Amino acid sequence: MTDGLRLTVDGVGHRYGGLQVLHGISLTAEPGEVMVLVGPSGCGKSTLLGIMGGMLAPSEGAVRCAGDVPPDCLNALTYVFQDFSLLPWRTVAGNVALVLEDRLSRTACAARVAEVLALTGLTDFATAWPRQLSGGMRQRVGIARALAVRPACLLLDEPLSALDAQTRDLLLEEFASLITAAGTTTVYVTHNLAEAVRLGHQIVVLSRRPGQVRDVVRVDRPLAERRAADPDLMALEQRLWRMIRDDAAVAERERIDASD
Amino acid sequence: MPRIDGPIAFRGGGFAPSDRTWAAVATLVGVVALWQAGASAGVIPTLFLPAPVSIARALWALTVSGELWKNLSVSLMRLAVGWIVGTVFGIGLGLAVGLWSVLRSPGMALVSALFPIPKIALVPLFIIWFGIGEGSKLVTLAFGVFFPTVIATAGGVDNVPRGLIRMGQSFGLSHTAIIRKIVLPAALPAILSGFRVTSSIAIVLLVAAEMIGAERGIGAFVLSAGNLYDTDNLLAGIVVLSVLGLLVSWVIGRLERALLGWR
Structure with missing residues (x-):
């Protein structure tokens, strides 16, 4: 085990008033690893990150962190x-x-x-x-x-989503280098699957609201060896998209219905 | 079938007014010149509205005799003390109302109930409470400045982007550090806008309070000149008040430029 912080999410659920946004989430971000949270819009990715960082109190469950922090x-x-x-x-x-x-x-x-x-x-x-x-x-x-x-742990909430595509690609490479060099446990929220496969050691796929863990995909290749046009990574991206596509379409329809 | 054929006409202009300093100066000079010409030609009765040259002469005489400074210095002292006291307490309560739920509803209820009262109507009450001396005048000014400052400050705090406060919390900044380094600077533009309003209110209340019960001060001087039908001196006093207003506005503008240069 590498030195660093382990973040354990244990049975976390969250509701905003009567709206259940997360249910029964249990995950572990291992020390020094990058955990990427993906899922359709409104599935509670950012809410989960807020709970993991102590910025939101969960309605159910708890998050624990344990391990070494830099001196x-x-x-x-x-x-x-x-x-x-x-x-x-x-x-x-x-x-x-x-x-x-x-x-x-x-x-x-x-x-x-x-x-x-x-x-x-x-x-x-x-x-x-x-x-x-x-x-x-x-x-x-x-x-x-x-x-x-x-x-000891970086929590990144869609850090590249406000940027244009070229800047996003450039910064993504820099992120990979910086995260590798810093060696910190990282939790990264994104709706962009290319970012997920480029950075994640474990990619957590959440279902549509109320967000639940649909699958956890491990990517063992070191970050430094991953390239944008890598066929394996592109295949994985496609696989992730197939998991999310139906939920994303339903979530989009729900958003349109809600705005009517 | 309708056809179009020709150069495309530009239609994207307008709705972008810009400042023209020369136009402002020319307007003022033009109005004064017209006024002087009207007075010289006998169109404007100088007993009721003296010519600009007569006002300038009266102003010069008041300056040379020291009478102007005697009155102006007292007014400036009252203005400074009253405004500062009202501003300090106003910012304090405005921050408290903007930051703490316990104080928010009671504070805003009091402010909403007391703010609309014309402060000039309270001058006789303040004279009963604090005497005819400086106390009643300073309290009138401070009271008049206090409420708009509370409202401007509380509004400024309400409009601080919550994301910036969350950022401060996520980095573990203390409550005090968040107020000092995030909330106050973010609310500063609203507070400084409030200064523009409160400085004008303070000048109005200064003159009113000095007219009701003072021996010295620009307000008392204007009232006394009016009672004597000395319209040259009366308007000289009004010009001084106008210049005072411009000066205060200029100082606030400099303050904004110094503190809000990042904008």
Whole structure:
């Protein structure tokens, strides 16, 4: 077993008022592995991630985490958000420093900011405002901010879905490298199956609402050896799509009915 | 079958007004020039509306004699103290109402009940409570500034994107750090917009309070000049108030530029 954090989801269910969105979810994200959650729209992927990160209290069940955290970890379970969640009144460096300021000395904070900006290729943009950056660059800042706290577990909520296709492909490769290098346990929510097969060690397929675990697919090939046009990965993507397709169509019809 | 044949006409213009500084200056200069011309030609009776040149002369005389500063300094002190006290307490309650459920309903109920009361109507009551001296004037100003500040601040806090607060929580920032580093800066544009409103309210209430019970101050000076039919000095006092309003607006504009440069 690698050092790191194990996240165990035990019989988790959740309801918003009278609406049951998750039911009987039991999963384990192993230390250092990437768990990808996929499923049709509205199946509760982001809700489950919120519960796993302690941002939502489950209606049923519990989530436990156990294992080693990096010695200089400042926030064990750390999110990367779909909408970047950057403070527009802080520069790139300021946004990263936000999560370090009250916890590290001024010198240590500056050093760590410089380190993660270099790691994510943002050094030249340290003094830029978020409004001056493209979507891809903003998400890099989100990643830099997450890495700055030396997380034991990264929770990524559709981090690439707000980006254009080209930027998404470029960032996906960078994600794979950064996640491999950091070695943190990662839970990644996406509706994009290409991302799922590129990053996931275990891909959890959720059914339509109320979300339940339909299948868990393991991909043993190391992240560094996976390529976008890999026939095995493309076949797996097709297999995942076949699992989800019918549920996705029904979920879409339910959304249209609900909006009428 | 209908046919079209020809260049495509541009139809995407308009609805994009821009500032023209020269037009603003030209309008003001034009109005003053017309006013002066009307007064010089005898069209405008100068007993009721003195010519701009006469007002300028009166203003110069007041400045040279020191009378202007004697009144203006007292008004500025009242304006500054009353506005600052009302603003500090207003921001405090606005934040509390915006952040804590326990205070939200009671706070907003009180604000909603008291805000619509014309504050000028309360001046006699404040004079009974706090005396004819400075206390009643400062309380009138502070009271007038307090409620719009509460509403602006609470509105600003309500509009802070919840995602940013969740981000702060997800990184384990303390409650205080979230308020200091996320909520306050995000609410700042609304608070500064509130400053524009409250500074105007403060000037109106300053003049009203000084007219009701003060020996010195621009309001008292204008009232006294009016009682003596000294329209040159009366309008000189009004010009000072107008300049004061412009000055306050300029200061707030500079503050916005300094604090909201990121926009």
